[in-house]
Amino acid sequence: MRYRLLAALPLAALMVVAGALPAQAVPDVTNPFATLAAGSEPSHILVNGSGDIFTLNTGNESISKIHPDGTFDASFHAEFPSFSQPNSFVSNGRGSLYVSSYLASTVWRVDEATGDVDSGFEANLGTELAGELPESVTVDLFGNIFVATHSPEAVVKIAPTGDVVGRYPLAVGSGPVDLTTDSFGSVYTANAADDSISRLEFDGAGAVTLSERYAELGSGSMPISLATDGPGLLYTANSGNNTVSTVDLSKPAGSAAAVTTLMPTDSYPYDVTADGQGNVFVTNLGTASVSMFEPDGRFTSVVAQLSSSETPEAAAVSQAGQLYTANALSSTVSRFGLAPVITSGALPSSARVGDVYSATASATGLDRIVYGIVGLTPPGLAIDATTGVLSGTPTTTGTFTFDIAVSNAAGQAFETVTLTVDPALGSTGCWFWHEACGL
Structure with a gap:
């Protein structure tokens, strides 16, 4: 039941969390x-x-x-x-x-x-x-x-x-x-x-x-x-x-x-x-x-x-x-x-430290669509509440699982994303050793 907390948030709260205005959308x-x-x-x-x-x-x-x-x-x-x-x-x-x-x-x-x-x-x-x-x-x-x-x-x-x-x-x-x-x-x-x-x-x-x-x-x-x-x-x-x-x-x-x-x-x-x-x-x-x-x-x-x-x-x-x-x-x-339905499908599941990552979530539904995140994204990434673009430059390796949340006055929708961030090219993956150490 990981969605319960977000489901209780009003639309305005999602807008504050995301820090931007809502997106445009049309009903299906x-x-x-x-x-x-x-x-x-x-x-x-x-x-x-x-x-x-x-x-x-x-x-x-x-x-x-x-x-x-x-x-x-x-x-x-x-x-x-x-x-x-x-x-x-x-x-x-x-x-x-x-x-x-x-x-x-x-x-x-x-x-x-x-x-x-x-x-x-x-x-x-x-x-x-x-x-x-x-x-x-x-x-x-x-x-x-x-x-x-x-x-x-x-x-x-x-x-x-x-x-x-x-x-x-x-x-x-x-x-x-x-x-x-x-x-x-x-x-x-x-x-x-x-x-x-x-x-x-x-x-x-x-x-x-x-x-x-x-x-x-x-x-x-x-x-x-x-x-x-x-x-x-x-x-x-x-x-x-x-x-x-x-x-x-x-x-x-x-x-x-x-x-x-x-x-x-x-x-x-x-x-x-x-x-x-x-x-x-x-x-x-x-x-x-x-x-x-x-x-x-x-x-x-x-x-x-x-x-x-x-x-x-x-x-x-x-x-x-x-x-x-x-x-x-x-x-x-x-x-x-009227309620949002995510239509963008699965987002790219891999990224690399130091490289720019960008993927766009989209949805149908009544206008004033707001995009947000439930959970922790890789450090360096953030979602734009207006456009649904998840972007940035990852700084930390690892596998991260979080939910993209789409909300409007009529309801909410969620999509789970699992994103693996690999080490930068040429990196050994360990700060203390010059050879690869299993990452």
Whole structure:
């Protein structure tokens, strides 16, 4: 586990260690990564811990499962009744998907391995949501399921067994369309009709404190998607005024003022998602692109660009730093390799005291690439953080093993180098004897 220490270092720390600015790089793009059946119209996408990709297909009311190599899982079958309009899904991280259905007014529990619907969960839930028109579903760290309903406007809490254990009315006319949870178990709703964020806080006994207007987003914002970044910020995509809002979740209700970012003209921000590094990604239907907010506040307007015929309705990021988009209009999935991948191959493994050594490491990935070293290089050699050039004049003989580390906002990659430094030409290898002594 020699990488653990470096993996804990932020990007800025690597830059200080290396002593230079980051390099330029571009993501590795696979488009299309997968082509779904005609008319699938994938509207949501997620990636589980094994790297499998799932798309919720509103066009043919089904779920597709795609392996990390781009092949479909032929043994997975998840199909829902006609005219049920499945409109949201989430993974509980334990092998199950939860799917909300707007017109069937229910939630299904689906096995991630087979696609089978859990009949026990379905039986326990029964008709509890009948006529309530679920808009979105999410899961907290404890496995509880939360559903935002349209009629009445409320949040419904469901136990992993399928039993409804709580109903929490929201303001009439609020129009909740999406919801998410944070690491403390609080639940947030994006209220498109009254331009606000609601928060439900649960104590250890399960009692709830509801802040109906936890954060105000401004008239005409129309938030339609939201996600938390992990460290304590919430992001919303506001389709009404072409903005993204950021809310500090450490603030109490009423003082959680939103910081608003105006997106590029005609972006039409639509879906918000976060990765494990604290980065937040926003799909833009108007410009067929994906934008990125980093934890340090840096905003990149385009980290993934698609064609106007693809319409990225949703995005998800794997633990390996692969960004996937669900493209409804083309019924495809695209993949963008944001995390660094070293592409230079093995570096020259031999050098000589007194001779100049130079070799270049290169990588694909999201821009702001930083190169560094884990371990000890031969004395006299150093790596340039900007270019990835390992160079210098070795001064000491021996065999040295170290790792070249490549880092960016989306992740890290490592390559082990073993470099043998031979004595200078004409040297005996021993400072105390005029003949060779075994070196």
